[in-house]
Amino acid sequence: MNLLPVWQQDIWKTLTHDGALRSHAWLLKGRRGIGKYRFANLLAKSLLCARADPQRIACGQCASCNWFEQHTHPNYKLITPDAMSLAMVQNNRAGVEGHSAETRLQTAGERKTKPRVGQQISIDQIRDLDDFVYLTGHQAGYKIVLIYPAETMNTPAANALLKKLEEPPENTLFILVTHQSQRLLPTVRSRCLQVAMPAPDTETAVQWLLQRWPQQADAQKSTEPQRLNKQQDAHRLLALSGFSPFAALPLLDTMEQHRQFIDAVSTHGRFDPLTLAEAMQKQELTVTIDWLQKWCYDLAAFHAAERVRYHPFLEARIQSQCQRINLRACLSFLQFLNARQSLSRHPVNERLFLEEIFIQYGRLLASGSAVPEFEE
Numbered sequence: 332m333n334l335l336p337v338w339q340q341d342i343w344k345t346l347t348h349d350g351a352l353r354s355h356a357w358l359l360k361g362r363r364g365i366g367k368y369r370f371a372n373l374l375a376k377s378l379l380c381a382r383a384d385p386q387r388i389a390c391g392q393c394a395s396c397n398w399f400e401q402h403t404h405p406n407y408k409l410i411t412p413d414a415m416s417l418a419m420v421q422n423n424r425a426g427v428e429g430h431s432a433e434t435r436l437q438t439a440g441e442r443k444t445k446p447r448v449g450q451q452i453s454i455d456q457i458r459d460l461d462d463f464v465y466l467t468g469h470q471a472g473y474k475i476v477l478i479y480p481a482e483t484m485n486t487p488a489a490n491a492l493l494k495k496l497e498e499p500p501e502n503t504l505f506i507l508v509t510h511q512s513q514r515l516l517p518t519v520r521s522r523c524l525q526v527a528m529p530a531p532d533t534e535t536a537v538q539w540l541l542q543r544w545p546q547q548a549d550a551q552k553s554t555e556p557q558r559l560n561k562q563q564d565a566h567r568l569l570a571l572s573g574f575s576p577f578a579a580l581p582l583l584d585t586m587e588q589h590r591q592f593i594d595a596v597s598t599h600g601r602f603d604p605l606t607l608a609e610a611m612q613k614q615e616l617t618v619t620i621d622w623l624q625k626w627c628y629d630l631a632a633f634h635a636a637e638r639v640r641y642h643p644f645l646e647a648r649i650q651s652q653c654q655r656i657n658l659r660a661c662l663s664f665l666q667f668l669n670a671r672q673s674l675s676r677h678p679v680n681e682r683l684f685l686e687e688i689f690i691q692y693g694r695l696l697a698s699g700s701a702v703p704e705f706e707e
């Protein structure tokens with residue numbers, strides 16, 4: 332069962348052993364970054380496998396498993412927005428493990444490769460399923476359609492899917508995976524067996540992260556302070572990801588860069604927008620803005636309720652910065668940042684775009700008791 336994180340083992344048993352298979356459509360719902368897509372993917376592979384083990388987990392060796400891994404299984408269809416499938420293919424090529432897919436749609440526009448690739452699942456993608464679901468599959472076997480993230484279906488696509496759910500094709504299972512089930516048509520939701528995907532508690536998530544921490548060559552000799560540092564880093568990444576372990580794992584790669592970024596934006600009196608823009612220009616724009624949004628969110632949250640969400644280990648620094656800016660200015664800047672984030676996939680000039688954001692942030696830092704106007 333080690334293919335599944337500990338918080339998914341019970342739900343796996345329920346879905347594979349308790350007659351849930353009699354339903355023709357499942358809706359797996361839950362917050363981002365808890366491993367829903369990876370779970371659904373393993374589920375599809377396992378249900379199609381010819382020699383699944385007693386826990387019903389795919390063998391990884393039969394012809395079906397091979398087809399599945401090569402993305403050529405005749406009885407399996409994955410439906411995602413075009414932008415996302417592009418990112419998934421590219422990440423697969425780069426050898427990135429599928430398990431961080433859930434975090435990827437946020438950055439999946441892949442701005443540098445092709446602008447304005449579809450961010451939605453279209454009606455054509457659902458219509459194209461007709462032959463697959465209504466004609467006989469390979470050896471008349473079981474067929475699976477995985478739709479992810481299901482909330483990205485536009486209304487015509489959702490209506491086209493609804494017709495299929497109302498007259499379910501034989502031997503076909505639809506698995507819908509969503510972070511935002513409230514955005515699905517209620518009629519689609521009600522046609523599915525709804526499954527609330529469990530999320531881990533903080534300690535479980537930290538342990539899971541630590542098990543995946545890169546092993547150092549001298550791991551045996553690691554000292555107590557090093558062990559505690561690692562644990563603190565795991566807590567830090569988990570908080571920064573909004574307590575989503577699968578979203579926290581990829582942050583390991585940029586942990587040092589993030590530390591430097593926070594040092595730059597939280598240092599009083601020495602903030603230099605142009606130098607920071609230069610330092611950040613190699614990183615995906617959406618990620619940099621996301622970091623600044625989280626930082627400013629914590630400034631506002633501390634102002635309003637003396638709470639921080641994303642940077643629990645930096646409360647003292649946040650408190651000190653809060654003394655120099657007021658809540659309204661902070662909220663106004665956050666609004667500006669939100670508007671910029673939605674433009675960030677297609678900037679005319681990335682460097683200028685970033686400089687402008689940091690210059691505005693510099694104005695926030697220098698605002699004192701005033702509330703500057705941040706043009707959106």
Ligand SMILES: [Zn+2]
Nearest residue numbers: 380390393396
């Ligand atoms: Zn197999």
